Amino acid sequence: MSSVSQRPLELILARNLMSALSTPAFLVDEGGLLVFYNEAAGMLLGKRFEEVGTVGPDEWGSMFGPFDGSGEPIPYDELPLVVAVRNGRPAHAGFEIRSTDGARHTVEASAFPILTAHGTRGAIAVFWPCAQDGAGPSSNGAAAR
């Protein structure tokens, strides 16, 4: 029997779709590992996914934040992606992230779980960068809701 590991098809198709989007999008597997983000997300973060590779939640949290409105790191458990993959429900929040050049970007993030016949396979989060004209995140740094 072949021993090659295989990503679930739902993650494969999600990655293919995300690759074609101009909206920053992130993909985690069922264990919360960040397994992909697209070029638009790479531009926002200042680093392409190929440079980062698959990283665990502690790493991507420390690399990019996120931070609430007062600059404090948002607890991992409260991030939309984590809520989506752990609780199996959609989640939304507004917060700041830090790119590799130190710049901070205000974003709105929506995440939803990838549910299959065999359970939750992961989650997708789409980031919507907020314009710097006062149209900041609606919750001003609130945790996922």
Add this chain to the structure above:
Amino acid sequence: MKVKLWGTRGSVPSPGPETIRYGGNTSCVGVTLSDGSLLALDAGTGIRNLGLSLPDEPTRLHILLTHLHLDHIQGLVFFAPAFRPQTEIVIWGPASPEASLRDRIARYISAPLSPVEVRELPCDVSFRHTPEAEWEIGSARIRAASVAHRGPTLGYRIDDGDSSLAYIPDHEPALGADIETLEEDWISGFALARDASLLIHDGQYADPEYPDHLGWGHSSLSHALAFARRTGAERTVLFHHDPLNSDEQLDRLGEEARERWLASGGAAERLELGVEGAEYEPRPQSSPPTAAVRAI
């Protein structure tokens, strides 16, 4: 393990003088395991002749459906063993959140599409969703995995002793992705086909035909060749021929496939187009995988 192609056509049966060599029946592959257990991979119209080939005696067999498009189940109500009380049939297929496998198949085996209902079949028939983990049938270990096609669709891998068969008849592994550069674990169906003794894979479209069928769930020739090369299958049979392609057109497609396969460093005897009635005895890998073959 012995393998016989009973139907190689995709989409819709296409009988006639122009398809007589490659065949006009839709997808069905018969497998006889080393312990004598019988499997049918898909139940397109090819399963009718498979059924007629079986002796009229108590039989237990398993039908492994990749999905429920009509070209993969149309032969069920013309499968002679299903009308014998002494036959036991286990039908495996993909789960769906919408309805059970039995209920979804019953939409076809019911009025007004069929003169008989599932409950009227004289045989002992049961329906099972394929498990996530591998399972055993007779002397084989079976694995099913979702693959890129429209709707819930599976590919299968059957390991019997040292030989293995991968069956992925409806597959678009390069949809939205570059199959030449994608990491192996991100290629749909890769683990099923990896180093298989025999890979039966979608080869429906010539490259010029593919752009008009993007997202229809099938492979172009380039995608099929790349998938075969990257998975390192010992032998590849291109399958699910487009119903619009005559024998002459398939001859040309096969010739192009062989030329490109050879040009990439592949061995000629390791690639062919599926022909109805063709038989195989998959053997274990006899030489290093074709991972070193150049991009096609």
